[in-house]
Amino acid sequence: MSFFITSAVNANQLFATEQHPLAADKAFALDKQITANKMVLVWTIANDYYLYQDKLRLVIDDRDITSALVLPAATPKLDPLFGDTEVYYNQLSLEIALPNVANKVLNLTYQGCWEGGVCYPPQQIQINLPVATVDVQPLSSYGATSINASNQGVYGTDANWFTQQLAQANLMALVVVFFLAGLGLALTPCVLPMVPILSNLIVGITPKPGAGKSFLLSLTYVLAMAITYSLVGVMAGLSGANLQIALQHPIIITIMVLLFLLFAAAMFDWITIQMPVGLQNRLNQLSQQQASGHYLGVGIIGVIS
Numbered sequence: 001m002s003f004f005i006t007s008a009v010n011a012n013q014l015f016a017t018e019q020h021p022l023a024a025d026k027a028f029a030l031d032k033q034i035t036a037n038k039m040v041l042v043w044t045i046a047n048d049y050y051l052y053q054d055k056l057r058l059v060i061d062d063r064d065i066t067s068a069l070v071l072p073a074a075t076p077k078l079d080p081l082f083g084d085t086e087v088y089y090n091q092l093s094l095e096i097a098l099p100n101v102a103n104k105v106l107n108l109t110y111q112g113c114w115e116g117g118v119c120y121p122p123q124q125i126q127i128n129l130p131v132a133t134v135d136v137q138p139l140s141s142y143g144a145t146s147i148n149a150s151n152q153g154v155y156g157t158d159a160n161w162f163t164q165q166l167a168q169a170n171l172m173a174l175v176v177v178f179f180l181a182g183l184g185l186a187l188t189p190c191v192l193p194m195v196p197i198l199s200n201l202i203v204g205i206t207p208k209p210g211a212g213k214s215f216l217l218s219l220t221y222v223l224a225m226a227i228t229y230s231l232v233g234v235m236a237g238l239s240g241a242n243l244q245i246a247l248q249h250p251i252i253i254t255i256m257v258l259l260f261l262l263f264a265a266a267m268f269d270w271i272t273i274q275m276p277v278g279l280q281n282r283l284n285q286l287s288q289q290q291a292s293g294h295y296l297g298v299g300i301i302g303v304i305s
Contacts, residue, residue, distance in 0.1 A: 021118045021249075022046055028112050028120075032127060034098075039129070041108070043092040048115040050077070050087040055111035055122065058096070060129070061104050069096065081119055087112075104129045182226075194225075197305060220295045224302030 021027075028051060029044040045051060053074040058066050072093065074086035106127040113119040166174065185191065198221055209217065246252070266273045274280070 021114050021116065022049070024112075024120045024123055027114065028110065028123070030125070034127070034129070037098050039096045039098055039106075039127075041092075041094045041096065043088070043110070045088065045090055045092065045112070049112055050075075050089050050115070051092055051110055051112040052079075052082070053086040053088065055109070057107075057109040059107040059109075065096075069094065079113070081113070098129060194305060197301070217295065217298050220298045221302040221305075224299040225305050228303045 027046045027049045029046075031042045031044070033040045043051060053071060056066060056071070057064065058069065072088070074088055077085055077087045079085050079087070106129055108125045108127060109122050111120060111122045166177075169177070198218060262271075262273070265271045275283075
């Protein structure tokens with residue numbers, strides 16, 4: 001009896017509206033007050049959310065001033081993503097003495113997570129600084145280092161490091177890196193289901209194609225599949241939506257769980273799942289029409305794969 005009561009309580013917690021991941025600007029509401037020589041940043045952190053101390057970064061005029069700041073004491077946490085780290089709950093307040101700058105921009109970066117299992121991407125904000133009207137310390141007094149490729153280093157928990165390296169690389173280096181990454185992905189188990197599909201496209205052709213046409217058919221199939229994935233990725237990136245957060249919605253999770261259970265039952269032959277006979281016949285006709293080695297047909301199958 002207690003098992004069912006506990007399950008009911010957990011179900012209510014899962015589907016409660018307050019458990020949905022909040023938008024980043026609501027989970028970490030940022031308020032700023034700027035005067036001629038001082039700026040105060042205050043994050044109001046929602047319940048069950050936290051900010052990483054080591055993900056805070058402030059840059060003015062290509063100079064990182066983060067290390068010169070006196071950060072408030074943080075709470076130690078064993079984070080499932082970054083291991084032992086220090087975080088802020090409820091509220092974080094920073095008071096920053098502005099250097100003697102005129103019309104400069106402060107680039108602020110911070111990152112946080114939800115205890116429910118969602119980590120937000122690094123949030124980046126640009127803040128226009130006013131012209132100082134009093135004599136304050138120059139920027140060099142912070143002891144900050146200039147940001148360049150020679151002193152940035154590699155930070156294992158910096159999610160932006162790889163993006164920064166790509167932005168600084170030339171076109172040829174990018175082509176080589178992604179080509180090698182593609183070769184590595186070709187050795188993963190996820191690619192194995194594609195092997196019989198591609199083999200059937202080539203072996204099933206009558207008469208048998210030569211090595212040149214087999215290579216071109218394979219290239220057509222792979223490029224069509226790669227372009228499809230690339231377009232989907234570009235659309236997801238341009239949408240600006242955090243798909244990780246969207247997929248954590250209880251309705252989406254429930255649908256995915258039900259689909260997994262349904263397909264698992266089909267694998268154990270407990271139930272039979274099949275498409276309507278008319279649709280099966282239509283797909284078989286299309287498959288037979290495209291099995292003659294036409295590049296367009298191979299490309300279409302690559303898009304579907």
